[in-house]
Amino acid sequence: MPYVSNTDEDRARMLGELGLKSIEELFSDIPADLRPSSFNLPPGLSELEVRRFTQTLADKNATDLICFLGGGFYDHFIPAALDTIISRSEFYTAYTPYQPEISQGTLQAIYEYQSAVCHLTDMDAANASLYDGGTALYEAMMMAVRITKRRKVIVDEGVSPIYRKMLHCYTGNLALEFVEIPVARNGRADRQAIETQLDKNTSCLILQNPNFFGCVDDITDMAESAQKSGSLVILSTYPISLGILKTPGEMQVDIATGEGQSLGLGLSFGGPYLGFMAVRSQYIRQMPGRIVGETTDKNGQRGFVLTLQTREQHIRREKATSNICSNEALCALSAIVYLSLIGKEGLKEVTELCSAKADYTLKRLLEIPGVKMRFPVPIFNEFTLELPRDAGDIIGQLIEKGIMAGFPLGRYYKNMEKCMLIAVTEKRTKEEIGMLAEALEAVL
Amino acid sequence: MKLIFEKSVAGRRGVRLPRCDVPIERDKLKGLKRKELPDLPEVSELDTVRHFTELSRHNFGVDTGFYPLGSCTMKYNPKIGEEAVRYQGFSRLHPLLPQLRQGGILTQGALQVIYETERFLSEITGMAEFTMQPLAGAHGELTGIMLIAAYHKSRGIKKTKVIIPDSAHGTNPASAAIAGYEVVSVPSDKNGVMDFSEFRKVIDEKVAAVMLTCPNTLGLFNPDIKKIADRTHQAGGLMYYDGANLNAILGKCRPGDVGFDVVHLNLHKTFGTPHGGGGPGAGPVGVKEHLREFLPISLVVKRPDGTYALEYNRPKSIGYVAPFYGNFGVILKCYVYILLLGREGLIRAAENAVLNANYMMEKLKSYYHLPYDRRCMHEFVLSANKQKKHGVKALDIAKRLLDFSFHPPTIYFPLIVEEAMMIEPAETESGETLDKFIEVMIQIAKEAEQEPQTIKDAPHNLDICRLDEVKAAREPNLKYVRVA
Numbered sequence: 001m002p003y004v005s006n007t008d009e010d011r012a013r014m015l016g017e018l019g020l021k022s023i024e025e026l027f028s029d030i031p032a033d034l035r036p037s038s039f040n041l042p043p044g045l046s047e048l049e050v051r052r053f054t055q056t057l058a059d060k061n062a063t064d065l066i067c068f069l070g071g072g073f074y075d076h077f078i079p080a081a082l083d084t085i086i087s088r089s090e091f092y093t094a095y096t097p098y099q100p101e102i103s104q105g106t107l108q109a110i111y112e113y114q115s116a117v118c119h120l121t122d123m124d125a126a127n128a129s130l131y132d133g134g135t136a137l138y139e140a141m142m143m144a145v146r147i148t149k150r151r152k153v154i155v156d157e158g159v160s161p162i163y164r165k166m167l168h169c170y171t172g173n174l175a176l177e178f179v180e181i182p183v184a185r186n187g188r189a190d191r192q193a194i195e196t197q198l199d200k201n202t203s204c205l206i207l208q209n210p211n212f213f214g215c216v217d218d219i220t221d222m223a224e225s226a227q228k229s230g231s232l233v234i235l236s237t238y239p240i241s242l243g244i245l246k247t248p249g250e251m252q253v254d255i256a257t258g259e260g261q262s263l264g265l266g267l268s269f270g271g272p273y274l275g276f277m278a279v280r281s282q283y284i285r286q287m288p289g290r291i292v293g294e295t296t297d298k299n300g301q302r303g304f305v306l307t308l309q310t311r312e313q314h315i316r317r318e319k320a321t322s323n324i325c326s327n328e329a330l331c332a333l334s335a336i337v338y339l340s341l342i343g344k345e346g347l348k349e350v351t352e353l354c355s356a357k358a359d360y361t362l363k364r365l366l367e368i369p370g371v372k373m374r375f376p377v378p379i380f381n382e383f384t385l386e387l388p389r390d391a392g393d394i395i396g397q398l399i400e401k402g403i404m405a406g407f408p409l410g411r412y413y414k415n416m417e418k419c420m421l422i423a424v425t426e427k428r429t430k431e432e433i434g435m436l437a438e439a440l441e442a443v444l
Numbered sequence: 445m446k447l448i449f450e451k452s453v454a455g456r457r458g459v460r461l462p463r464c465d466v467p468i469e470r471d472k473l474k475g476l477k478r479k480e481l482p483d484l485p486e487v488s489e490l491d492t493v494r495h496f497t498e499l500s501r502h503n504f505g506v507d508t509g510f511y512p513l514g515s516c517t518m519k520y521n522p523k524i525g526e527e528a529v530r531y532q533g534f535s536r537l538h539p540l541l542p543q544l545r546q547g548g549i550l551t552q553g554a555l556q557v558i559y560e561t562e563r564f565l566s567e568i569t570g571m572a573e574f575t576m577q578p579l580a581g582a583h584g585e586l587t588g589i590m591l592i593a594a595y596h597k598s599r600g601i602k603k604t605k606v607i608i609p610d611s612a613h614g615t616n617p618a619s620a621a622i623a624g625y626e627v628v629s630v631p632s633d634k635n636g637v638m639d640f641s642e643f644r645k646v647i648d649e650k651v652a653a654v655m656l657t658c659p660n661t662l663g664l665f666n667p668d669i670k671k672i673a674d675r676t677h678q679a680g681g682l683m684y685y686d687g688a689n690l691n692a693i694l695g696k697c698r699p700g701d702v703g704f705d706v707v708h709l710n711l712h713k714t715f716g717t718p719h720g721g722g723g724p725g726a727g728p729v730g731v732k733e734h735l736r737e738f739l740p741i742s743l744v745v746k747r748p749d750g751t752y753a754l755e756y757n758r759p760k761s762i763g764y765v766a767p768f769y770g771n772f773g774v775i776l777k778c779y780v781y782i783l784l785l786g787r788e789g790l791i792r793a794a795e796n797a798v799l800n801a802n803y804m805m806e807k808l809k810s811y812y813h814l815p816y817d818r819r820c821m822h823e824f825v826l827s828a829n830k831q832k833k834h835g836v837k838a839l840d841i842a843k844r845l846l847d848f849s850f851h852p853p854t855i856y857f858p859l860i861v862e863e864a865m866m867i868e869p870a871e872t873e874s875g876e877t878l879d880k881f882i883e884v885m886i887q888i889a890k891e892a893e894q895e896p897q898t899i900k901d902a903p904h905n906l907d908i909c910r911l912d913e914v915k916a917a918r919e920p921n922l923k924y925v926r927v928a
Contacts, residue, residue: 001788001789001792002522002784002785002789003519003520003522003716003784003785003789003793003871003872004789004792004793004796004871004872005796005872005873005874005875005877006796006799006800006871006874006875010874010875011795011796011799013875014799014800014803014875015799017803017806017807018802018803018806023795023798023799026795026798026799026802026819027693027696027697027798028819029664029665029667029819029821030665030667030693030696030697031667031670033670034669034670034697034701034702035696035697035701036570036695036696036697036698036701037570037698037701038567038570039567039568039695039698039787039791040567040787041564041567041568041782041786041787041790042783042786042787043786043787043788044783044784044785044786044787044788044789045783045784045786047522047524047784050524050528050780050783050784051524051527051528053783054528054531054776054779054780054783055531056553057533057553057554057556057557058528058531058532058533058534058553059533059553060533060552060553060556061533061534061537061550061551061552061553061554062533062537062541062550062551063532063533063536063537065541065550067538069538069540069541069544071540072767073538073539073540073767075536075538077461079458079459079489081458081459081489081492081493083530084493085492085493085496085497085500087526088496088497088500089505089506089507089508089718090500090501090503090504090505090507090508091499091500091503091505091720091721092505092526092718092719092720092721093505093506093507093508093521093718093719094503094504094505094506094719094720094721094722095511095513095516095518095719095721095722096719096721096722097721097722098513098854099504099842099846099851099852100911100913101843101846101903101906101908101909101910101911102502102503102504102846102851102906103502103503103504103721104445104499104502104503104908105499105500105501105502105503106499106503106721106722108445108447108499108502109496109499111447111922111923111924112447112448112449112924114922114923115447115449115923115924116482116484118922118923119482119483119484119923120482120484122478122482124923125920125922125923126922126923128722129723131579131580131583131723131724131766132579132766132767133767134764134766134767135579135583135766142622162764162767163767165741165763165764166763166764166765166766166767168763169590169740169762169763169764169765170586170590170765172590172593172594172762172763173590173593173594173597173623173624174623174624216473216476217476218475218476242478242482243481243482244473244477244478245473245476245477245478246476246477246478247478247482250478250479266535266536267535267536267537267538267539268529268534268535268537268772268773269534269537269538269539269551269554269768269769269772270539270766270767270768270769270770270771270772271539271579271724271766271767271768271769271770271771271772271773271774272579272723272724272771272772272773272774273767273771284920284922290722291920291922292922293916293917293920293921293922294916294921294922295911295912295913295915295916295921296911296912296915297908297909297910297911297912298909298910298912299909301908301909302445303908303911304911305911305913305916307913307916307917307920307922308917308920309917310917312614313582313614313615313617313618314613314614314615314857315614316614316618317614317617317618317627318617318618318620318621318627319621320614320618320621322618322622323582323585323586323615323618323619323621323622324580324582324583325580325581325582325613325614325615326580326581326582326710326712326719326722326723326724326725327580327722327723328579328720328723328724329720329721329722329723329724330720330721330722330723330724331720331723331724333496333721336448337492337496339484339485340448340458340484340485340487340491340492340495340496341458341459341489341492342458342459342484343456343457343458343459343484343485343486343487344452344481344482344483344484344485344486345455345457345481345486346457346458346459346461347481347482347484348481349461350461352464352468353461353462353464355468355472355473356464356466356467356468356469357464357466359466359467359469359472360466360467378472378473378476380473392544392545393545395544395545396544396545396546396547399544399545399546399547399550400546404538404541404544404547407540407544408544411543426461426462429465430465430466433466
């Protein structure tokens, strides 16, 4: 039998040494009335059959659509060397590095990843990863509730609606007060409305930059207001954009989070992805999840270990800062490998390409009669258009022409049925942008 | 080893990007830009590949050697799963595509994978339906407890407590607590399972759920499990099954048949997906019929015409626990695994996992203290108490095993066993490998008596000695800072 090494003879020998006659005797603790009422599964297949079948399934999915779809999940270039590295089974068949002496590979890579996240965000410390951008935001919110001992949470509606739904889901059984504030007319966070809501019960203000509509902002003023009221400021970010945009650290953010998919991870139908979190130094001991630190062995040689573990569930149990155990270590490895291959200048180039191509796309699309820019503020690589009719219908028509043109904002926002969110990465060419413009013009 | 940052040379480049084929407008983001470029490595592609290849050589995986890490089910991961996730039809698929008009039809293969995996898991565990969304085991626990909370809430009953035995994984109490419950810990009895008389003292109408791992972290199946389930249900509580140890009972017992209402599984344990150095995993959650309406948004459904679709209209759902449909890549590997093994293969896996564990336990119990000397399932827990008399602790034994190229067992867990060493061989290992490990463990037991210092100074054969964890925690150095 594949994937089980013992032959029938081995089994018989081992059972004999245990003084048993049949395998069933090993399961004698399971009472007869608790045996399965059914276990109806297909017989096993050969590897060749499984390969053929899964290839058929893969081929049923579209792979040739030109992608202008973003919404927090982007079609970025992934260098070939990345897969070579993360395919090393010394990395991917290991588990959590509990035994540092034989896990220096994972541990050092995570330390390097933490360093890169800190440098990208300009924050003091990062953890070893969380599941995704949404759960990272939830963990940040819970940190703020713990630190401030306050129960009100203010969330700007420019934060991903998917993440906001997640925040609601996780807090359904907790007595938290949620205040969600619609964006201002220009698409950015509504300063005045936020100012009115900030009070001595507010644990945190949650913002996103660029926000879900693609609007870029400098949130320093709101951070100052929030901190004046004793609240923490949490910013959800798009790591590629941090190659060019003002950083969470520069804007006085307390906790920066984000989705790391854009750092070398495939879209992969929604996961595995990578949640990251970086904080100011005073909050390090309130962080959730694994953290890797540098230390030395008895000869003074540098090495790395999991550290500050007294925050964690395996030690602190119900008093832990989070329940997280397995995280997304291999995805964190992908991120640091990506950032190494792309490098300091390369990341700047990626951001320039994204930004220039988005500008160009916007310019081309605005030439089409009836197409308008929804918000008059600077963008990075994603923007919101207002179309003459229902955006969902138009997107459906463009899919038939082989283009994923964008995301219909009416799905999550009232009165935005005619609005479409378009993302442009470094992978899109002038030609593809031209095809989008022509196709859109043709269906309007 | 040098850090990748320390190998950086100003101006050195890795991968080249395409020339920009559209005009660049330089100051559109004026006032919104960062002051300096982030300090990222400036290295060549070769530097990067060499650096990480070198790091991988300082790592230990299942492919490197025997990894009997208790409660983690470090079985071999079939490589065809790695291949399948790299098919472009999966790896490049945008998760928002099926949410667009005309998009569902272009994602049928991926939706089928999720749907059929869900059906398989429901049959394997005897549950009505699974959500495939939870992204790891602990995430599944939190989802499961939130489902239980939603269930009680919908019936207008206020419950405040979750009962958990003291042998439980740390994630259990942590998950219950962050979902808003008070945790009540119940001690284990002399047979190593939850003490039934102590349990009866704390079970009441305030108990939302009893969270159990079965077989538990001592590797023991609780023969009274049905009695616990019945008593809990009588009090209006629900039964939560932590599926971390499901590998032991595949085809031998289904949590659903026992009376569990909610189950989470760790696909990276039982279903052969690799552990990734600490993730990604996946922690799907299965429920009985009465909890189905609360499952997260969305679910994959099969239409009468045989096509697959996402169902979003779920008014009683707890909402979104993940942004999309779960860790799809991990779900796909699990699907491939179940297809490969099939019914007989899964049963055979459980049988050999249990056989391997019992064989090792039998061979080692005269050398190490076995606190619960009875039939085990997929794992067993030894204590280094005997060796401690010679000054040798479980930690020392773990480090000594490194000298023989074995990954040590889980140590100091479960907390109820002093100097615990929790050993889970997994079914994929051969008798010869087990015999080698047993031989080394016996040698270490002898060394503990004759030359304990050899163990206390271990490891001897690696290029790094024991690391100072106290220093790491006292003076946290969590990132590289460039020295000017």
